[in-house]
Amino acid sequence: MHFLKKYIPKYWKNFTVAVLFLTAESLCELALPTLMALIIDVGVANRDLSYVLRMGGFMLLITAVGAIAASVRNILASRVSQAFGTELRSDLFARIGQMSFTSLDRFERASLITRMTNDVTQVQNFINGLMRVFVKAPLICIGSIILAARLDPGLARILYIIVPVVALFLALNMKIGFTRFTLVQKALDRMNSVMREYLSGVRVVKAFNRFDYEQEKFNNANLEYQAGSIHAMRATSVFNPASALTVNLGIIAVLWLGGLGVQAGDQQVGVVMAFINYTTQILFTLMLISMVVNLFIRARASAVRISEVFAQADPMESSEPERELKREPEQVSEQGKAGSLEAGYERGRIDFEEVSFSYPGASGEPVLRQISFTCLPGQTVGMIGSTGSGKSTLVSLIPRFYDVTSGRVKIGGVDVNAQDPQALRERIAIVPQKTMLFTGTFMENIRWGNEKADEAEAAHYARMAEADGFITSFPEGYDTVVGQRGVNLSGGQKQRVSIARALIRKPDILILDDCTSAVDVATEGRIKTALKAYAGGVTCLLIAQRISSVADADHIIVMDEGAIAGQGTHEHLLRTCRVYQEIYRSQLGKEA
Numbered sequence: 001m002h003f004l005k006k007y008i009p010k011y012w013k014n015f016t017v018a019v020l021f022l023t024a025e026s027l028c029e030l031a032l033p034t035l036m037a038l039i040i041d042v043g044v045a046n047r048d049l050s051y052v053l054r055m056g057g058f059m060l061l062i063t064a065v066g067a068i069a070a071s072v073r074n075i076l077a078s079r080v081s082q083a084f085g086t087e088l089r090s091d092l093f094a095r096i097g098q099m100s101f102t103s104l105d106r107f108e109r110a111s112l113i114t115r116m117t118n119d120v121t122q123v124q125n126f127i128n129g130l131m132r133v134f135v136k137a138p139l140i141c142i143g144s145i146i147l148a149a150r151l152d153p154g155l156a157r158i159l160y161i162i163v164p165v166v167a168l169f170l171a172l173n174m175k176i177g178f179t180r181f182t183l184v185q186k187a188l189d190r191m192n193s194v195m196r197e198y199l200s201g202v203r204v205v206k207a208f209n210r211f212d213y214e215q216e217k218f219n220n221a222n223l224e225y226q227a228g229s230i231h232a233m234r235a236t237s238v239f240n241p242a243s244a245l246t247v248n249l250g251i252i253a254v255l256w257l258g259g260l261g262v263q264a265g266d267q268q269v270g271v272v273m274a275f276i277n278y279t280t281q282i283l284f285t286l287m288l289i290s291m292v293v294n295l296f297i298r299a300r301a302s303a304v305r306i307s308e309v310f311a312q313a314d315p316m317e318s319s320e321p322e323r324e325l326k327r328e329p330e331q332v333s334e335q336g337k338a339g340s341l342e343a344g345y346e347r348g349r350i351d352f353e354e355v356s357f358s359y360p361g362a363s364g365e366p367v368l369r370q371i372s373f374t375c376l377p378g379q380t381v382g383m384i385g386s387t388g389s390g391k392s393t394l395v396s397l398i399p400r401f402y403d404v405t406s407g408r409v410k411i412g413g414v415d416v417n418a419q420d421p422q423a424l425r426e427r428i429a430i431v432p433q434k435t436m437l438f439t440g441t442f443m444e445n446i447r448w449g450n451e452k453a454d455e456a457e458a459a460h461y462a463r464m465a466e467a468d469g470f471i472t473s474f475p476e477g478y479d480t481v482v483g484q485r486g487v488n489l490s491g492g493q494k495q496r497v498s499i500a501r502a503l504i505r506k507p508d509i510l511i512l513d514d515c516t517s518a519v520d521v522a523t524e525g526r527i528k529t530a531l532k533a534y535a536g537g538v539t540c541l542l543i544a545q546r547i548s549s550v551a552d553a554d555h556i557i558v559m560d561e562g563a564i565a566g567q568g569t570h571e572h573l574l575r576t577c578r579v580y581q582e583i584y585r586s587q588l589g590k591e592a
């Protein structure tokens with residue numbers, strides 16, 4: 001839970017001020033029973049009305065001071081806990097944003113949402129609770145014991161018994177509650193996960209009429225959450241009544257022994273009443289502690305889950321920083337020469353050298369085996385192969401979404417492991433296989449790729465991606481709001497908007513991962529012609545299912561079961577590559 005340390009310097013001052021007001025509030029509360037004992041034993045016993053009024057007025061004043069201190073403390077407590085919660089959520093969001101795919105894959109997406117929301121709230125509630133009992137509880141508890149002992153050392157022995165017993169109950173409560181509340185948070189994760197999956201697949205669920213099945217899945221997760229919560233509550237519920245019972249037994253003992261003392265004339269009524277007040281205050285404080293202990297148990301379970309996100313070691317963070325843009329010229333030409341006829345610095349050049357890759361945590365055969373190829377700047381390289389042959393995985397190594405298991409991926413002649421992932425990605429634009437648009441207008445979605453680009457540029461690239469036609473057919477044109485994930489668009493329309501979003505980035509390397517699969521052949525042809533004009537010095541990697549999509553590429557790579565089955569031009573592959581011939585035959589129905 002080291003992550004909490006970061007917030008201490010920022011909030012300790014307000015926290016301390018809140019605690020000071022809390023101390024004032026506690027001192028006021030502590031003084032009241034003694035004042036009351038004086039009113040009864042001195043004022044009432046001696047029928048001294050002016051003493052009663054004076055002390056009564058003093059009690060009122062002290063109560064008012066206590067109330068003001070409590071209000072200020074409440075305001076400060078809310079301010080500190082809310083500000084802390086907001087900052088923690090924001091830091092978590094930033095941390096998740098920095099995570100590599102390797103780290104992200106370790107967490108369920110729904111679990112990350114629960115951690116950012118519910119878990120942060122639990123910690124925030126605890127901090128708030130802490131400012132209600134921190135200092136106050138021990139102060140009132142110890143102060144009550146001392147003041148009660150001063151009033152009557154004999155009766156105080158009862159307190160020496162009940163306080164440790166109640167403290168033991170609190171400790172047990174904490175120990176038993178922690179594991180159970182951790183399980184409750186996990187059950188909440190599962191429930192969120194079912195909900196999230198349902199919402200993202202709602203069309204499929206409706207198309208297959210499987211709502212009942214999904215409903216049952218949700219109900220099961222919901223019941224599991226309920227059972228977990230009940231189990232946790234049940235396991236810890238015994239401790240509060242047990243504490244109350246212990247204290248009440250103590251009060252009975254005080255009444256009994258005090259009553260005997262009063263009867264025998266050794267004891268004053270006011271003292272017995274003050275003693276009972278102090279005992280009740282102790283009970284109240286211990287209850288308060290118990291409430292905060294419960295908050296603490298949940299907060300601790302939540303803080304552990306939050307710290308897992310912060311502690312997620314990211315292999316990419318530990319690698320060397322970017323240095324390729326500042327390389328010495330001699331070094332550049334040497335690296336540039338390797339495997340290339342052209343020397344010098346080539347930002348769009350891609351080299352794969354004997355690359356093998358397995359997804360972190362996955363067992364079995366590597367997804368990619370001994371991949372070697374080179375894309376020269378400005379080349380259009382097609383990539384084709386059966387489904388699951390590793391095409392998307394291969395291109396995900398270029399922006400360093402994952403680190404290779406062995407071999408080297410070089411961009412611009414420099415190993416990607418020696419480059420800062422963020423700077424590297426600045427130079428690459430990807431149109432992913434699964435199109436993703438964000439809530440906002442067409443214009444916002446396209447300019448999302450490059451904030452600096454103006455509206456005319458956005459329209460220019462939309463035309464290039466064959467998106468301008470259908471965008472302008474909407475009454476509000478580029479200002480039409482695209483629903484969440486582009487829900488109000490067809491698959492092909494979404495693909496074209498995401499192509500425009502990539503083009504506006506003006507990258508050194510453009511990766512198009514099967515992004516015209518939902519576009520008709522004629523439109524695809526026009527996009528490709530436009531891309532040729534656009535490409536210039538841009539290296540374009542084009543993954544496709546249709547051979548016609550890659551046939552005119554400068555170079556084609558054929559993937560088969562994680563390895564390269566052949567590479568070269570269309571004609572060369574038709575002559576030499578069996579896998580390519582098979583794809584060609586299956587698609588065109590003619591012999592190669």
Ligand SMILES: Nc1ncnc2c1ncn2[C@@H]1O[C@H](COP(=O)(O)OP(=O)(O)OP(=O)(O)O)[C@@H](O)[C@H]1O
Pocket residue numbers: 105359362367385386387388389390391392393394433
């Ligand atoms: N995040 C992941 N974790 C573990 N394995 C994965 C992951 N993503 C893909 N795989 C596996 O890697 C292999 C290659 O998948 P990949 O998506 O790269 O293939 P592809 O050639 O792009 O397929 P398609 O043409 O269907 O998109 C598959 O066997 C797949 O199961």
